[in-house]
Amino acid sequence: MSQVAPEGAGVPDEYERLWTPHRMAYIKGEGKPTGDDADIEGCPFCEIPKFGDAEGLIVTRGRTMYVVMNKFPYNSGHLMVVPLRHVPDYTDLDTDEVAEMGALTQEAMRTIRAAMGAHGFNIGMNQGQVAGAGIAGHLHQHIVPRWGGDANFMPIIGRTKTLPQLLGDTRAELAAAWGRS
Known part of the structure; x- marks a missing residue:
């Protein structure tokens, strides 16, 4: 199978690519508070x-x-349960909040199974910036x-990779930063 790669998109290697450059805003943290002790001001969840x-x-x-x-979902139907109260850690929740979560x-x-026919779920929290909390x-x-x-099997079964940025844009960014660190 012969493919012509778009300008700056890399060398064809028989993988289809789904370019998702809109995700760079998420990856770069645009509009996100930083640190484990981020205060309420500017918190998108508040x-x-x-x-x-x-x-x-908001679903409910x-x-x-x-x-x-989730504005930047890992999969279709990706939801988040979020406390109304600004708290950073699961241990900060009171008994009623834990029960409602x-x-x-x-x-x-139940809703996702009924509406979308999900086969399974990944459910979890990343506690702290070092643990991957965005x-x-x-x-x-x-x-x-x-x-x-x-999506977990995209490269194996679907022969598809998802990439958040065009290779030409990544190259330009790295080239501009090269030697500055």
């Missing part, structure tokens, strides 16, 4: 509930939590639906 549900991508609101679509997680799983100052739990042969 701002989202101020919007209407459709505008804020609870008494102490809300469920929202669990109940909303269960309901999210917004470490405000606790949130991910609910990622999974299907047999989905």
Whole structure:
């Protein structure tokens, strides 16, 4: 199979590529508070509930939590359960908040199974910036639906790789930074 690569897209290697340059905003942390002790000001998870549900991508609101679509999903249907209260750590939640987070997680799983036919789920929290939390100052739990042969197996089964930036753009960025560190 012969392919012609777009300018700056690299050498054809029989993989289809899904270019997702819009994800660079997420990767670079644009608009995200930084550090484990990020305060409430500028916290997107504190701002989202101020919007209407459709505008804020809120699926449902609870008494102490809300469920929202992930703006940068790992898979279709990727949701997050987020406390209304700005807390960084699971141990900061009170008993009622822990119970509501669990109940909303269960309901999210049921809903995604019914609406989307998910085969399984990855559910979890990254506690602290060093553990991979994108917004470490405000606790949130991910609910990622999974299907047999989905994104986890893209290169093997689908012969497809997903890339967040065009190779030419990456090259230019690295070339400009080369020797400065």
